[in-house]
Amino acid sequence: MANSLFAKKPLSLLLEEMKGENRLRRVLGPVSLTSLGVGAIIGTGIFVLTGVGAHDKAGPALILSFAVAGIACVFAALCYAEFASMAPVAGSAYTYAYATLGEMFAWIIGWDLVLEYAVASAAVAHGWSAHFQDLLKSFGFFIPHSFASAPIDFDTAAGRFFTTGSYLDLPAILITIVITFILVKGIKESAVFNTVMVAVKLVIVLFVIVVGVFYIDPNNWHPFAPYGYTGISFFGHTLFGQTGSNGVPLGMLAGSGIIFFAFIGFDSVSTHAEEARIPKKDVPIGIIASLLICTVLYIAVSAIVTGMVRYDQIDINAPVSNAFAQKGLPMAQRLIDVGAITGITSVLLVMMLSQPRVLLAMARDGMVPVSFFGAIHEKFRTPWKSTILTGIFVGTMATLLPIRILAELTNIGTLLAFVIVCTAVLIMRRTNPLAERPFRAPLGSFTPIAGIVCCSILMFSLPVENWWRLIVWLLIGFIIYFSYGRRHCVTARIRRGEVIVPKE
Numbered sequence: 312m313a314n315s316l317f318a319k320k321p322l323s324l325l326l327e328e329m330k331g332e333n334r335l336r337r338v339l340g341p342v343s344l345t346s347l348g349v350g351a352i353i354g355t356g357i358f359v360l361t362g363v364g365a366h367d368k369a370g371p372a373l374i375l376s377f378a379v380a381g382i383a384c385v386f387a388a389l390c391y392a393e394f395a396s397m398a399p400v401a402g403s404a405y406t407y408a409y410a411t412l413g414e415m416f417a418w419i420i421g422w423d424l425v426l427e428y429a430v431a432s433a434a435v436a437h438g439w440s441a442h443f444q445d446l447l448k449s450f451g452f453f454i455p456h457s458f459a460s461a462p463i464d465f466d467t468a469a470g471r472f473f474t475t476g477s478y479l480d481l482p483a484i485l486i487t488i489v490i491t492f493i494l495v496k497g498i499k500e501s502a503v504f505n506t507v508m509v510a511v512k513l514v515i516v517l518f519v520i521v522v523g524v525f526y527i528d529p530n531n532w533h534p535f536a537p538y539g540y541t542g543i544s545f546f547g548h549t550l551f552g553q554t555g556s557n558g559v560p561l562g563m564l565a566g567s568g569i570i571f572f573a574f575i576g577f578d579s580v581s582t583h584a585e586e587a588r589i590p591k592k593d594v595p596i597g598i599i600a601s602l603l604i605c606t607v608l609y610i611a612v613s614a615i616v617t618g619m620v621r622y623d624q625i626d627i628n629a630p631v632s633n634a635f636a637q638k639g640l641p642m643a644q645r646l647i648d649v650g651a652i653t654g655i656t657s658v659l660l661v662m663m664l665s666q667p668r669v670l671l672a673m674a675r676d677g678m679v680p681v682s683f684f685g686a687i688h689e690k691f692r693t694p695w696k697s698t699i700l701t702g703i704f705v706g707t708m709a710t711l712l713p714i715r716i717l718a719e720l721t722n723i724g725t726l727l728a729f730v731i732v733c734t735a736v737l738i739m740r741r742t743n744p745l746a747e748r749p750f751r752a753p754l755g756s757f758t759p760i761a762g763i764v765c766c767s768i769l770m771f772s773l774p775v776e777n778w779w780r781l782i783v784w785l786l787i788g789f790i791i792y793f794s795y796g797r798r799h800c801v802t803a804r805i806r807r808g809e810v811i812v813p814k815e
Contacts (some may be wrong), residue, residue, distance in 0.1 A: 422784070446645065458477065
């Protein structure tokens with residue numbers, strides 16, 4: 312039994328499945344894929360988490376925090392690109408794990424990706440709601456408090472939950488419904504909608520950089536690292552750096568762990584490999600280009616914001632627009648709010664676009680019921696049932712849980728996915744050295760090993776309660792795996808002789 316838990320899905324079978332009719336439509340080129348990546352990355356991170364990272368964790372050294380997180384992502388991105396060029400199918404890290412690490416690890420990473428994309432979508436919906444309400448207030452309109460936020464929130468200083476007096480976050484639910492409808496309609500329409508939003512928010516980001524540079528006061532960058540340059544912990548115990556009043560580490564590296572959420576999205580490009588026109592070329596371009604573009608913009612914007620406003624006076628809810636408000640530029644503040652809403656909408660679209668495609672890959676392998684999660688709409692050619700279910704799940708979480716909990720849950724799930732992908736690249740190079748690799752991550756074994764080390768450091772530096780939440784989530788997943796997926800998965804059918812494996 313132990314050996315069967317690590318049974319691998321043959322790469323030849325994985326590629327053979329792409330010749331069938333029940334597949335997605337290839338309509339995405341390198342520009343569309345890069346746009347999807349940028350659409351997923353630039354949003355809540357740059358417009359919201361910049362304030363949290365600078366105010367609470369790193370100060371002006373947040374500039375370096377973004378650089379460190381970006382470097383960690385580059386290593387993981389190169390590994391994603393190598394796998395995506397080898398296996399241009401839906402499923403992202405789940406598919407790669409099944410081909411290299413085996414059945415049980417495939418389930419773990421697939422279930423982990425559900426956590427990453429669905430919970431990230433809920434967190435992003437919260438960010439959209441906050442900026443939308445802020446924009447309404449500038450025009451004198453207010454949403455009743457009972458329908459303005461989640462019913463509970465978390466006090467980081469006291470380390471406890473408290474009630475907000477609200478029943479639900481109505482704007483978050485409404486935007487989730489709208490995005491779900493667009494995604495069911497089709498990938499081409501979704502990509503066009505996303506491209507327009509990406510263009511708008513890039514204009515706003517460039518506006519922030521070009522205009523904001525004239526309002527920088529270099530004195531605001533001193534001290535540059537008020538909490539130091541470290542901030543590494545291990546399961547809640549700080550190893551290097553200062554410790555905050557609630558026991559969590561402070562410093563530049565601690566800032567990287569928190570704002571890592573800002574980089575989530577480039578990996579979503581690999582989930583659309585099956586819809587790429589020339590996946591072996593277009594997907595690596597989309598992954599790497601989107602990550603590099605966004606890393607440069609993040610560093611520039613964090614330098615502008617911390618230069619315009621002293622780090623301990625930055626508004627953690629709307630740091631960018633508030634920085635311009637503090638400089639007496641209300642029209643700029645309103646324009647940035649519009650850009651933030653647009654940017655966050657595109658992030659929500661790409662996150663919710665990616666989730667059903669991971670479930671589709673798992674359904675094809677029998678891990679979850681194919682009749683539901685593998686259903687492709689006859690007209691739109693989209694996984695419509697799982698898209699609707701994703702919308703319901705995201706809307707429910709967005710209206711019940713606070714953004715702090717959702718963001719940290721997303722971080723640990725994503726970092727785990729990155730570690731597994733980097734590990735899988737090392738294994739695949741040893742077990743399938745002759746497999747065609749249209750794109751190969753450079754620097755030999757250094758790139759995947761560096762990805763494993765960097766992501767593990769950030770992962771272990773997250774507050775210890777995030778580990779407990781991850782463990783509970785994985786335990787729920789194991790119940791589903793052993794009660795259903797283990798008996799119905801493709802490797803189990805191969806063992807029973809129900810599936811014929813093509814020759815390599």
